Amino acid sequence: MKKGLIALAFGGLAIGMTEFTMMGILPDIAKDLSVKDTDAAHFIALYALGVVVGAPTLVMFTSKFSPKKVLLFLMLLFFIFNGLFAILPDFKTLSVARFISGLPHGAFFGVGSVVAAKLADKGKEAQAIAFMFTGMTIANLAGVPLGTYIGHHYTWRITYIIIASLGLVTFLAILFWLPKTETRGNTSMLSQLSFFKTIKAWLLIAIISIGTGGLFAWISYIAPMSINVSKVPADNIPYIMILVGTGMFFGNILGGKLSDSISPTKAAILCLSSMVVCLIIVYFTAHINIMAYIMAFITGLVAFTIGSPLQMMLIRNAQGAETLAASAGQASFNIGNTLGAYLGGIPIIIGYSYNTSVLMGAGMAMTGALLSFVFLKKFNISQKM
Structure with missing residues (x-):
């Protein structure tokens, strides 16, 4: 398996965990912030809104750069704002961080899908894209249950520190493993x-x-x-x-x-x-x-x-x-x-x-x-x- 595709799969794992782990630890976040579960659920909606806003806009405004540079920028954004989400103290600042952490989601998979297709052997383009999305399926299979367990038994902030760290791992994997592709x-x-x-x-x-x-x-x-x-x-x-x-x-x-x-x-x-x-x-x-x-x-x-x-x-x-x-x-x-x-x-x-x-x-x-x-x-x- 090509290392570039593994780097993209790491991104799928990180994004899958930040999106879906929220559902499992929502009561823990609500309790920690002293808000209702329905208020904490705004973090789910804010992330989805970030995906919808970020997907087309980030791709358009980064279209002059090489796909590798764009993916590095998106993962840096992911790392910073998931890290901030893990440490910011109150509901308002966490809401801003959660919205911005959703911005790279759609753009990463959009750019990543095109890159994966270019890296694939001829006739196996869709399988290469599927491999990238394997990271998200692994997140649902193992990452989300683990993150939920940590959030329940320790603190949800550790879960999001781990998620932010996965973003950094993905950044490094893209930097060293993903070959340059032309715009x-x-x-x-x-x-x-x-x-x-x-x-x-x-x-x-x-x-x-x-x-x-x-x-x-x-x-x-x-x-x-x-x-x-x-x-x-x-x-x-x-x-x-x-x-x-x-x-x-x-x-x-x-x-x-x-x-x-x-x-x-x-x-x-x-x-x-x-x-x-x-x-x-x-x-x-x-x-x-x-x-x-x-x-x-x-x-x-x-x-x-x-x-x-x-x-x-x-x-x-x-x-x-x-x-x-x-x-x-x-x-x-x-x-x-x-x-x-x-x-x-x-x-x-x-x-x-x-x-x-x-x-x-x-x-x-x-x-x-x-x-x-x-x-x-x-x-x-x-x-x-």
């Missing part, structure tokens, strides 16, 4: 933004923003669904999440292989359609205790196959604006996160069972699959780089 000749802001004047761009954004909502409508309510419908003991929820993380790890790898084998768009249609089937099975089997464990792994696997195909669709259809498009894709994933959690919660709010959230998710994934089919028919371009 594109035509990288002005206007030339990059022109991509978003096309129907193709907004169709891709819709596919990601709606289709990936299926994953988030499921995972946002997996704990209460497991406890209240599947009758899984609350103490066993960490095992459910480990199974989800394990499934995501293998699904990410499978998605890269599928994308390289049958084309990114066809892989997206297959992955989103499979997600629909999986979520429907979850709905009808949620009352069976053992199926909660089985479907946690299977759904995690199926749902996470979609990442690499969608990133490759963006890169291959945005000539001259690949990094901006890939970064906008990360912002769209966060929109999918918000939409999935919101729409998935509607049937629960009005009194239906917790497993009804996955039906909303199935509808979103089906919409994403249909939009991908429309994209395939309308923009059936060559799938070669």
Whole structure:
């Protein structure tokens, strides 16, 4: 495995931990700051807002620099503001640090996706991107549980010191392991933004923003669904999440292989359609205790196959604006996160069972699959780089 790809995977691990560990240690942060859990939850929203704002803006304003320099800058930003988040004393200053710590997220994966594709052997571009995202799946599998444990038993500030340190490790790995790659000749802001004047761009954004909502409508309510419908003991929820993380790890790898084998768009249609089937099975089997464990792994696997195909669709259809498009894709994933959690919660709010959230998710994934089919028919371009 090329060292440059390992450096990018370190970044995925660091970013995955800073994003997802927050959910597990939210009560600890609230207690330490003497605020309500709902107030501490603003740190989640502020990070997501940082991702959406930072993804396109940082890519545009750093487009004149080499990808390696951009990635180093993004990881330096990550290191500084996650470090500040670990030591700042009050809610207001922590809120600022949390917002800024989210800015590098989308830009890192956007630039990193293009770099990974360039480092890959011919015909294995999507697998290289999947390897970068392996860092995020490892974060969910091992990093987040470890960070949550430390936050519960010691202090959440140690957890974020560790996360900031991972950012520094990534900075050094990129510095020494990532080869230089050339910038594109035509990288002005206007030339990059022109991509978003096309129907193709907004169709891709819709596919990601709606289709990936299926994953988030499921995972946002997996704990209460497991406890209240599947009758899984609350103490066993960490095992459910480990199974989800394990499934995501293998699904990410499978998605890269599928994308390289049958084309990114066809892989997206297959992955989103499979997600629909999986979520429907979850709905009808949620009352069976053992199926909660089985479907946690299977759904995690199926749902996470979609990442690499969608990133490759963006890169291959945005000539001259690949990094901006890939970064906008990360912002769209966060929109999918918000939409999935919101729409998935509607049937629960009005009194239906917790497993009804996955039906909303199935509808979103089906919409994403249909939009991908429309994209395939309308923009059936060559799938070669």
